[in-house]
Amino acid sequence: MAIAESVVELLLQKLVDQLIQEAIFLRGVRDQVEWLEAEFRRMRCFLKDADSKQEGDGRVKNWVQDVKDVAYDAEDVIDTFVFKIANLRRRGFVGRIRRYAFIFNELITLHKVGSQIERIKNKIRTISESRSTYGIENISQGAGSSSQDWRLTSPLAQEPDFVGFEKDLETLVAQLMEGKPRHCVISVVGMGGLGKTTLTKKIYNNTRVEKHFHSRAWISISQEYAVRDLLQNIINCYMVLSEEELKKMNIFQLRHKISEYLQEKRYLIVLDDIWTNEAWDDLKDAFPDMNNGSRVMFTTRNKDVALHADAQSLPYELRFLETDESWELFCKKTFPGQDIGCPQELEKSGREIVEKCHGLPLAIVVIGGLLSRKEPREWENVRKSISWQFVKGQPQISRILSLSYRDLPYHLKPCFLYLGVFPEDYKFRAKKLIQLWVAEGLLQRRGDETLEEVGEDCLKELIQRSMIQLANRSSSGGIKSCCIHDLLRDLSISEAKEEKFLQIQHENVDALSTSMARRLAIHHNALSEYTSLKSSTPCLRSVLIYTQVVDRLERKQEMFLYRGFKLLRVLDLNKVAIQKLPNEIGALIHLRYLGCTRSRLERLPSSIGNLQNLQTLIVTTYNKILNIPSQIEKMQQLRHFQLKSPSEVGAYQEVIGVIEGHPRLDRISNLQTLSCVKAGEWMHGCLGKLTNLRKLGICLDNEGAYAEVFYEFIVKFYCLQSLRVEGKQFPSNFPFPRFPMLSKLRLKGKLEKLPEFTEFPKNLTKLTLLFSELKQDPLATLETLKNLRVLKLRDSSFFGVEMACTAQGFPRLESFQLRRLHELEKWRVEEGAMPSLLHLHINGCLNLEKLPEGLQHITTLKKLEVWNMPDEFKERLQQDRGEDWHKIHHIPFINIRDTETTFKALAPPVLV
Template structure:
């Protein structure tokens, strides 16, 4: 982590050399020296970071480097703040500048003096570094072993010695893997088992490896633990010994002196005519597989290679060439988790009733991770069962048990190992997840915007920082450090989740390295110097001796008290970069923040704020302004001064009226919106009867990737089309007309962009725009209140990548037909309020990938779609407010003549809106009478069909 801090600082130092930054005498020289020394120290920090937990002297040295980096960052930011004040223009500003001149000069002398003091400390740190260099060089020789986990990894051998009674939940995955091993074609196949650390990959594969059916099938076999020491010659030599031992032959003479190529030839010759099984346990990098794969012949004897890995890309890449298979190991189900927990905690006895609730809460924190369940159970097994308070304390603060508890030491190391393996640029990004509360679903774009605002994303030529941040996120997903919690209908990641115990570990790391302070209780002591503060549930008391002058980020989660920044932080926080007040009990815009020069991210999402003051124009570095789900309907013209603004979100959705034309409200557009040329996302602005000027201004926003327009008039169409043609980076476009009967005129758009992925058109269309069928990247298409005279399916059916299609009052015809071999990738289809629709036909071979079909408010449709039985992959069929006659045809009591058509569909529902909520009836309930009451879902729990 010290490497991350120094790298981050060096990144901040660069502009000082590229731009003319004013110093007092000697200041520039101090910065030059500082940069040179930090670059020298950084070369050794990765090794030092990895070793600091096992070497106290190194740990102290790394902490000193980290602290100096943080303090230097603060000093440089204060210097830049002074520089910004010097560049204020205007007569009154000049008067202020003159009055502050002496004050700023004093501040510059102070900053130069602080830099001098910092450099003096750097010199001392560098002297220690010279003395430690020999230790670091020795560590460098072993760095591969360190990153493979050699320091603690011997305990992995315990997984190979577990008795059958010590493991649960492996029967089903083991049976699947046995089938993959002993059946299938004769070519050599690679089978990868992947998942986060602690899931039991090694345990599962060892039980597979020892299975009698597997041993009988593969007479030649070997188990190789890659992470013990990945030196290719040692690994290959180990393979030779094991393979010759299993065939009961002596190893070749001169084995110890063989080169890598000779070892590969030896292995290949041995296996050439044998059906073999080789397991490579704990592979971390694809080059490790690349280094050994050519020693394993593809001999058409049905041979198999099994790889266990935490990294999804290693799993998939190793299988591609052989057309092998990837098994994603999942956490234990709830029942099996409980069985393992009880067995280990109470040694086979039952759980006392008075501990049942606490045990369930503790078990939920383990989230089905076998290693976590066993480790936490080991701690609980030593506790007095009569001391409920001790059990409750562990439930409240299981993270605290990681410190100094030997029984949790291995779990901590297993989970920490993936973190230690991260490159420096991902460590900050991952530690940042500790700001979120337990079980919090992390919104993908929120996280990406926060990373960017914090400066964690390294810019690369030809790519936006958002695209690079996506790569960072995908790398963390690939390493199974975070999991996907929810996706959009077209497969994009929407929300993320981090395992609760892994979160506890990074909270400890964040606190130890003064990266983030998480405050859950008023009595919790703050660090002396807070850099990032995340407040959960209750506002902290003001600590007189705790400085927040260097605070960079402030988050509130679940706070319900009345909020006053001035009372909470009376001394202010001039270096604040991120202010996230999403869901906070805030009624007015916090005026205290308008002088925050460094503020890049401001979220007031889902607050009661309804007015944005003119002073917001002072936030010159603001990149994200999130006012979604507020009552803000207009922005002051001063917003146009925010030249760095990249994401502007100002809209509100009425979820209870998702199918209503006016279910969404936007913001009045600024006439000169084109000045905000850094904008990437602009949702949603009203056209405002701007005589076409606003629509023309949009053409200047050439960086836009998502655009949402409301209250569009027919006469605005030509200017809008002209602007859209200039927006070559557009990925999502949403257009809503001024009224249900107002026409959206898009006929002037002649050359749509090939990268457009999502299109939402709400309003009357004279004809379906002729350019839509050429949108080969389109994955989502919503047409609402279109009232087309011609069947739109004819024009849409050949879109090659369309996954989700929603049609609401889109067509006035009586029949729609889905043709054979059309809509090849469609997975979700919604048909809503087709007032004249009497018949839906599905030809055999149409929509072969369809998984969900929703039909609602089609009053004349009294039969299920003809040919629905051909949709073999259909998982969910939903009817919303449909005629009783149609639903009656699906009864199971013999009177439902069409039940056979939907019998293959796992979930079939009929839903009605009743008294402010949805009454949901499963078709399975139609046995004796119709209808039988099912469960009732509140409107906000219902999937929002029309949400953009």
């Protein structure tokens, strides 16, 4: 039902929008649209009551499906009409003859849409009458809320609770570090949801394991994989190679490159979620046996795969949790952050519920997340629901997961189903997911909050319910990225398919299966196959491409995308190598989200201005400059416009958008993200009116012609959370924002001196300085910033020879980077400084004599990276014999190397 309610909600918004813009509809249509709007409002009220009834009542389910279908029909009619009228108007007002042709064609279009709406009205009358026929007109009687938020303020758990596998962890750590020196494979085997990845991640990050192995890497395999992509992922764990270099290598050369690197190293490679013998055979030659204790570790559901990889190593079969362990995990998930455990009056029901999970951790975690938001009186209903489901003979795990899905509030169900668009083992960014939810119309406004704020709350609630897992936090402590367990992903896909909400296409494309899809996600290498189909899918609203390899579209494939799907709302070309956007993109007037995340774009076409409904535009390009036409001012619904470089070149090259002409960007009043663009004429008269900006990145010209305009209006950006400014030189009175919401600040350019600590934003959590040329030690000021978690001093930001961290300085700093500070010679760290530091990165500070003595007192430090430093400096860090070894011997992960073989530590996703 939630999907039907979401469909109707989206349609209502569309109808209201068109009624407000009355000129869109000509006489004779407005009355019909008003009738539709009123009728669908009545249906929406009934749909909310139907949510809790349709699972057990086929009549209600059929009625809900009828409502959804007619809402889709109405949406198609309205969108097609608007599309045709927009096309006619673009070419109709040139010359008298063309004007007459336009009027004639518009009347024909009007007649057709009137007839279509009349047919829909008849369907709606039939559906309304059928409520009496089905005997469901009084469904709302007795319906109550099923998800009271009695512990809404429970904190988010950053890591899954680790219960019951302590002995398993010790056993497997011993197998990795002890035994024969031969290269061997250690396999953790068990069914989905048993905790294989959680246990293996715990082992991978174990302090003794980190110290024992010279090199480590974590690679996710999954059911669908491309050998070349896997090999490139392994290479990217260890080396920085350009895309061109990788393309020149065939599969044999890629294997040899990995093998060559791993020679003489004691390494640990984790292959998470490997399914087939073929997957191991495709990779095994890359892992040399140097008889030095190197290990490969598997997680797999198939014992035969483990035996095939290494017949001499017995697979480690993961057990189910014992009764007491299950209860402990259940209490931790159901009562997070509480030491009292389960209240006595709930224990009987709780233990019976846990017993139904039969020791499967994922089932316990999910059911615990469900009950954590239930009132005590509702526990018995949950227990009975599980028992009732057992009669149906479905697989146990599916029953429990389905119960948690059905218990989601109606507004969360479409949000959960949408997660199926991402490939297996994909770590998705929270901001992107929320932007997609907004574009799809899955979020409903709530008071004065932005839709993005509503989306963040929905994401938090799904995490609290253990339906998705938190993977990474941002420097400000917010949600940065998430992932979803493959069993829960399977659930979202199966429910989405049943609801006709989403279709996933793999390599074997079935044209008939896509004909009724509203959303299409193309995974693996199915793009070429799909675009070669002759059949069209006129009802398609979203196309999201997540190929595992970079595809280069041919012209006919581009036209298939830009001309074949006229009603698209979302087009996400992830990893598709777009050379340029054709003018035809401007015909997709319903588009709300456009992502080009692997492009070589040099400019956007002027037709981009036709996308007046576009909310999010994300462009990642290998070029340094992206030219933006002045027609951008027409995109009045734009909320997020972000330009960035691909991750592999982002540290060395930053893309800048050049806005042409003098567009009136103040017309884009909803703009929240604008990053990163060059200052120009567009700033005059409009910059100060962009007061809804949350994220701003701007490049001031070398002459500073527009700097004064920028400085004048920057103080008006009260909602700003992230600011990035690039310029040749900043004035001594640079207006450092003091806004309560600003958490990230990045300044690239000369600074005379840092302001006093009282002038910095109070909630600043991340600060990056580049080319500042500061002569006074910046740490004296920065170490007093109480909320600072990430500090990056890069590329001549400090011209002094000595700096110091005093006791109690940087109380919350977790990550500290010093890069290319060529004048720096001495660095002093007093005992008690940086008590929360986790990661220290020193890169290219060529005159730095040695590491500070005080590092030995920072017991929290987990990772030290030393890149591009002189041989004398690196010699001091050698294990057991280096002069500075006593300062760092307690650090689990130490990486010392040059850029040519830069190591990247890949942390595994946080999965149950």
